[in-house]
Amino acid sequence: MQASGFIAILVAIVLSRFISERGYRELNSDEKLRLMDGFSSTRMYSMVPLLMLVAVFWFLTTQTDLSREVVGTAYFGLLIAYIVLRTVLNQRKLAALEMPTAYRRSFMAAQAISLVGVAWFFFTFLGT
Numbered sequence: 001m002q003a004s005g006f007i008a009i010l011v012a013i014v015l016s017r018f019i020s021e022r023g024y025r026e027l028n029s030d031e032k033l034r035l036m037d038g039f040s041s042t043r044m045y046s047m048v049p050l051l052m053l054v055a056v057f058w059f060l061t062t063q064t065d066l067s068r069e070v071v072g073t074a075y076f077g078l079l080i081a082y083i084v085l086r087t088v089l090n091q092r093k094l095a096a097l098e099m100p101t102a103y104r105r106s107f108m109a110a111q112a113i114s115l116v117g118v119a120w121f122f123f124t125f126l127g128t
Contacts (some may be wrong), residue, residue, distance in 0.1 A: 005124030012117020016110040023106030031099060038097040046086060053078055076122045083118070087111050 027035065057075040060066050087108070094104045 002124050005121040008120035008124075009117040012113050012120075016114040016117075019106050019110040019113065023103045023110070026106075027100070027103060031103070034097045035094075035099060038093055042090075042093065049082060053082065072122065072125065076119075079118065079122070080115075083111070083115055 024032070024035075053075065057071065060071045061068055090111070091104065091108065094107060099107075
């Protein structure tokens with residue numbers, strides 16, 4: 001079953017990227033510039049909490065006697081909370097940058113597909 005989790009996350013990443021790129025190509029030059037400038041600091045710092053979460057998960061599952069299921073469930077819950085928070089903040093930023101509605105929809109769809117892939121991956125990981 002873990003193989004289906006790896007396949008799901010890989011397919012979700014590729015599909016999400018495809019949707020994001022297609023939406024980005026639809027923007028005009030001014031919108032692309034606003035988008036890049038508007039998210040420059042976000043891109044730099046948004047991975048820090050995620051990397052910390054992964055590091056804590058690794059530490060707790062490999063260096064402690066805590067139950068793998070408990071740690072995995074907590075990790076998955078925190079990961080979902082992080083993704084939801086990032087989605088809300090990203091949507092607010094896109095609205096503030098006055099990005100077209102079609103782009104915001106494709107951005108949201110790409111994030112939702114990523115979430116489903118990550119969710120299936122962790123479901124299969126915790127299920128074993």
